[in-house]
Amino acid sequence: MSYLTALENAALSHSGVPRPTPRASRPLAAALDTIPEWKAAFAGRDKVVAAFRALPNTNHEAQIADLTRAHSAQIVDAMVHNQPLPAPIGEQVTELRDRAAVAGIEHEALRNAAASLLDHLAHIYRASPDTVAAHLHTRLGQIIDQARDLGITPADIPTGNDALRLGEEQRAALLRLEELTADLAELRRSQAEALSRTELTSAHYFANTDELQPWGEDAPWPGDPGRPTAAHLAWVATTPGARTWVPTSDQYADAHQRLKKAHQRAEYNHLKAARRHKGAPLSAAQEHRLGQLERAVKNTPPEDMSPSENYRPHPEVAAAKRRIDARNRAENHRPIWR
Incomplete structure (x- = not known):
């Protein structure tokens, strides 16, 4: 509850x-x-x-x-x-x-x-969801900073009898990492509690999920971010590209939309490549999905598109462009939007 x-x-x-x-x-x-x-x-x-x-x-x-x-x-x-x-x-x-x-x-x-x-x-x-999120995000940063100071990577965490051969200093560092992991787990539970949700998406945990986990690839982080282990905390603390956070509602909406668009682009390119391949014709369902993705991708603003894709403006935007170009030509001005 x-x-x-x-x-x-x-x-x-x-x-x-x-x-x-x-x-x-x-x-x-x-x-x-x-x-x-x-x-x-x-x-x-x-x-x-x-x-x-x-x-x-x-x-x-x-x-x-x-x-x-x-x-x-x-x-x-x-x-x-x-x-x-x-x-x-x-x-x-x-x-x-x-x-x-x-x-x-x-x-x-x-x-x-x-x-x-x-x-x-x-x-x-x-x-007050954003006030709560800001406070939790500050606390999250403190946990990550303390874990980073320990300098423990996931590979450093012993398993089985290896733990028995650790020195006193190593055992103390691992014990501290476990304590910080418990703090992180409690914080993530609080995050879900504040949102009245039992399950959160990866965009609730990472600001750059679209970069960390491209479409079709497995998550690079160990375990479940909502139920973090010591290995997960060590990975977050020692991976330079991992931007963990507790987002405000607007930040989450932006990150979620960015992730959705990135996955749409990747899936669209994948299906286009499959259709071009003579030995792998698309099924009717795949063709339908490709059409859906094409409409979504083509209406994405240029700054959100990868450079390799051919952006076409929305029909209403294209019509407005033609009207402005015609007026500019009539006024002997250089057309815009070339």
Whole structure:
């Protein structure tokens, strides 16, 4: 369950006592605490819960029933012994019910306040993804820098009995790498938690996935970036071209689109080459896919295309170009967009 889901599910319990707001994982909690509105609202809700629990019991019916039974016994005793009847208990009952009514009003007010604060927390949470991402990205940089200082590559990580032959300094460095790996794993969980997602894409982990993992090739990094191992952290820390990050929403959208276009271009070129090869005709499905890719690739702006590809502008752009060229020729100007 994501933190946001848990936050929204932290409604009032059956007993009427507000449940404590779920606590985030350490990196996410630290990121949220950098938001003043969040910190104030979170502390405020804790105070509401404490005030709620300090309220007196609002159910005085049991006390009234006990009082009524005792009063009945006193009346019977007075009648048996021919004594004056006891004073009426109406005022006592009224007082108990008035106190219960006042406490009930306060009870309901605090319940409503707790629910409103919870909604406010959820609103702040949803409105702050980039603030959280920036904080997590800073923490990620610290983890990578510390891992890089260790100078351990994936090939340096021993397996089996090799670990027994390490010196004290090497063992200490590997132990520190494992600690940093645990920090990285927790940070990646927080990243997914903040996005309310169980699985993230490679563009959530690397700013240049389009360069690191070309279309049709296996990922060069060891393991799963979302569940990093020591070998993965060592690879990220010692590979110059690996630009790991925690992107903001706009950064992720740009990286994801860039990766999508790069893969489209690569697949398009692959299918074009296959069609030119006489011994490998394309199937109907491949021809259909090639047509889809051609439309996508040809409408890609020139700066996003590889130099070897022949860019053709969108038909509306081409028509606008012809109109401008015609006007320029009429004005004896040099045509543009040659």
